[in-house]
Amino acid sequence: MDEKALTRRRLLQLLPAWVTTGAGLPASARERGDDAAEPPPALLLAREAPDDIDPAGYLVSEKYDGVRALWDGQRLRFRSGAPVPAPQAFLSRLPPQPLDGELWLERGRFSTLAGLVKRQGAQAADWAGIRYQLFELPGAPGSFEERARALAALVADLDAPALRAVPQERVSDRAALQRKLREVVNAGGEGLMLHRADAPYVAGRSGLLLKLKPQQDAEGVVVAQRFGAEGRMRGLLVALRLRLPEGREFLLGSGFSEALRRDPPPLGSVVSYRHRGWSASGLPRFASFRRVEPGF
Structure with a gap:
């Protein structure tokens, strides 16, 4: 499978136009100046x-x-490019x-976190338990080891308990x-x-950044929903049709x-799912729904 095709930028290109441009949104959303049309930030993404x-x-x-978030020195944004509605105190x-x-x-508290970081008008008390776990200084010179040391020193000098430099070890x-x-x-970690x-x-x-997990995970865009027609599942969701970053589609029906x-x-919407590798045709094997990704 073409790993390069799995970048977040490519995934966003598959979103319907009304998601990324705001076309068709209620006037109130456009008048708020929602920033969803801004292109996603360029981030380093991991391979398996x-x-x-x-x-x-x-x-x-x-x-x-x-929830991945990039601070550019003035704004905090999701991977999609949309602004994170964090309290000014944060x-x-x-x-x-x-x-x-x-x-x-x-x-184990991702669902609670996702609700908090998307909440408009959140107060400082709502974010009291949220930590910004930092692992990179975008654009900084030197090796990753040197940047990790610089990041740790920067966080140590700041009076900001919500910021934490992620420990890096050999x-x-x-x-x-x-x-x-x-x-x-x-x-309970991932x-x-x-x-x-x-x-x-x-x-x-x-390949400079790798993720090691008991199961693999990936993301796709929901392009169709299937509902049960009779019996216990009548009117209930039985499967989602997902479009993968390189354009293939498959039905996700478990989890x-x-x-x-x-x-x-x-x-x-963008959802993630767990799977056990890829088939010869480039589709995930034994896929199971994981969650809806926030920030889209």
């Missing part, structure tokens, strides 16, 4: 790591189940330097990496990130809660 990856040459950190503590990281609550060998993966997953220590700052999907079957993700 093979199960037997050798961690030599990488810095390893936990993969946080949060934004005022951010430095003038660009930052890249995940808005995060704690392990792992001695494959066995130690698998032990660390099991520890994180058993504690997995690990491996970033080449000598990597310059780049954007796009790259839905009862609440989601009654109130399914709308057309044009």
Whole structure:
């Protein structure tokens, strides 16, 4: 499968025009000056790591189940380019330097987090538990290891408890990496990130950044919904047709809660799903719904 085709920018190109341009939105949305039409920021995106990856040459950190957010020195934005409606009290503590990281609550609380970070008019108290887990200084010179040290020093100098530099560490060998993966997953974490220590700052999907998880995950755009016609499933969601970043489509029919079957993700929304690798035709194997991605 063409990894390059899986970039966030390509995924956004598949969204219906009314999602990315605001055409057809209620006048109130246009009058608010909603920023959804702004192109997404250029970010480094991870590829899947093979199960037997050798961690030599990488810095390893936990993969946080949060919401990706880029601070450009003036604005905090989702991966889609839309502004994060964070309280001014939160934004005022951010430095003038660009930052890249995940808005995060704690392990196992993604659904609560997603509701909070999308809420218009949120107050400082609403964001009291949210942390901005930082792992990159966009555009900064030097290797990733040097940028990670600079980021840690920057956060240490700031009087901002909501900011945290994600710990980056060397792992001695494959066995130690698998032990660390099991520890994180058993504690409720998602997995690990491996970033080449000598990597310059780049954007796009790259082998310089890898994610290691018990199961793989991916994203697609909802282009159709299928509902049951009779029996217990009458009128309830039975499958979503998803369009993948390279244009292929497939039916996702498992992993839905009862609440989601009654109130399914709308057309044009971006959802993520777990799967166990790719078939010869480039479609995910044993795919199961994971969540609706916020910020779209």
